[in-house]
Amino acid sequence: MSWIRGENGDGPDDRLLVGNFLRKRDEKSFRALYRRHTPVLYHLVLRVLRGNEVDADDVIQTTWIRAMENLGGFRWESGLRRWLIGIAVNCSREIIRKNRRCATADLADVADLHALPRITQSVNRMDIENAIAGLPDGYREVLILHDIEGYTHGEIGELLGIESGTSKSQLSRARRSVRVRLLETGKLKP
Amino acid sequence: MNDDLHDDLDPAEREIFRSLAGAHASSRASEERIVGELKRQGLILASGAGRGLRWAKYGGIAAGFLAAFLLGTQVGDLRGERSAFDPVDVPVLQSAPDAPVPSRQASEPIPAEAMLTVFHKDQDPPMDADTESAMDRDSLLGKSLPY
Numbered sequence: 001m002s003w004i005r006g007e008n009g010d011g012p013d014d015r016l017l018v019g020n021f022l023r024k025r026d027e028k029s030f031r032a033l034y035r036r037h038t039p040v041l042y043h044l045v046l047r048v049l050r051g052n053e054v055d056a057d058d059v060i061q062t063t064w065i066r067a068m069e070n071l072g073g074f075r076w077e078s079g080l081r082r083w084l085i086g087i088a089v090n091c092s093r094e095i096i097r098k099n100r101r102c103a104t105a106d107l108a109d110v111a112d113l114h115a116l117p118r119i120t121q122s123v124n125r126m127d128i129e130n131a132i133a134g135l136p137d138g139y140r141e142v143l144i145l146h147d148i149e150g151y152t153h154g155e156i157g158e159l160l161g162i163e164s165g166t167s168k169s170q171l172s173r174a175r176r177s178v179r180v181r182l183l184e185t186g187k188l189k190p
Numbered sequence: 191m192n193d194d195l196h197d198d199l200d201p202a203e204r205e206i207f208r209s210l211a212g213a214h215a216s217s218r219a220s221e222e223r224i225v226g227e228l229k230r231q232g233l234i235l236a237s238g239a240g241r242g243l244r245w246a247k248y249g250g251i252a253a254g255f256l257a258a259f260l261l262g263t264q265v266g267d268l269r270g271e272r273s274a275f276d277p278v279d280v281p282v283l284q285s286a287p288d289a290p291v292p293s294r295q296a297s298e299p300i301p302a303e304a305m306l307t308v309f310h311k312d313q314d315p316p317m318d319a320d321t322e323s324a325m326d327r328d329s330l331l332g333k334s335l336p337y
Contacts, residue, residue: 025235027225034221042220043211061224068233119203128210147199147207172198 014080022072034064037081040149041088047144048092050133055095063088078158085149086159089141096137116179123187131181139174146171 014033021029038060045063046056066087074083119128132140141160145151146167153164153171160167182188199207228234 025233027229027234030225030228030234031221034224038221047210057220057223060220061227064224065227065231065233068228118200119206123206125210128206132210143207147204148211150208150211175199 015076018071018074018080021068030068033080037084038064040081041084044085044144044149045088045092047129047132047148048089048137048141049095050140051129055092055099059088059091059095062091066091082151082155082159085145089145089159093137093141116176116183117188117190119179119182119188122189123182127182127185127187128178131178131185131187134181135174135177138170139177142167142170143174143178147175 014036017029017033020026021033041063042056042060045059046053049055049059063084067084074080132143135143142156145156145159146153151159153167156162156167157164162170179188183190225234229236
């Protein structure tokens with residue numbers, strides 16, 4: 001039995017591991033699932049939570065517990081990883097609502113995206129991470145899921161419980177906001 | 191995977207964003223904490239517990255049968271009652287004291303005179319004249335009788 005295959009979370013090994021886990025409730029199957037999916041989940045959650053590691057750890061724990069509680073009802077209509085990401089994003093939103101630390105500034109109408117300078121390689125990774133972390137929650141979630149994790153608007157709509165059109169408009173505003181923030185901090189030249 | 195028809199991100203920017211995606215290992219402590227919590231909630235069974243449960247299941251079935259047997263026999267005995275496992279008392283069929291005794295045993299041959307009595311013509315139902323005459327005619331012509 002391969003415990004490593006299925007890197008993208010959609011391979012048959014996930015079904016095998018889940019089947020084993022549901023049958024035996026064993027630690028080995030759980031650890032294999034955990035090690036396969038948690039790095040991606042953790043990184044995504046960390047971004048959504050603006051780098052707060054303590055909250056990210058809590059979200060990951062809650063995500064796995066909820067997932068294991070409901071694993072028997074998972075119908076494989078999507079990959080396991082996508083299902084886990086949906087739980088993780090919802091858990092992150094709960095933490096954000098509880099902490100009330102989110103930025104609420106709406107930068108939607110600052111400027112036309114096409115009129116703004118392009119983000120180039122001269123902007124380093126940390127500058128972009130900081131600009132993303134400063135985005136309002138809705139913008140940040142969509143930008144992370146679409147531009148970084150590669151989900152489609154349809155998938156994001158399912159994950160976040162919004163229309164795909166809403167996801168598109170949120171993304172456009174999120175990108176605009178990132179550029180404006182990079183301009184404001186002098187990381188991006190006009 | 192990206193379904194944007196009017197994507198306003200140029201390829202270089204898209205590459206920059208995608209480069210942010212990466213698998214960062216979460217801490218080992220987090221894994222242990224979650225495994226511990228799942229065990230505490232009973233969502234993960236402790237090592238060997240699964241096997242133990244299976245043994246308990248099958249052992250339980252066997253124990254159930256054994257207990258039912260013991261309860262069925264010994265408790266019933268203690269209470270002076272017949273248990274469910276005792277054989278059922280089937281009443282033995284016996285002749286009543288005043289029942290008529292058969293005059294002939296089954297193995298005895300039937301007497302010849304009794305056979306003649308059984309097949310005596312006088313005991314047959316009366317035959318109408320037409321049928322009787324037809325039978326006599328057929329007999330004279332060598333035809334087989336209708337029976």
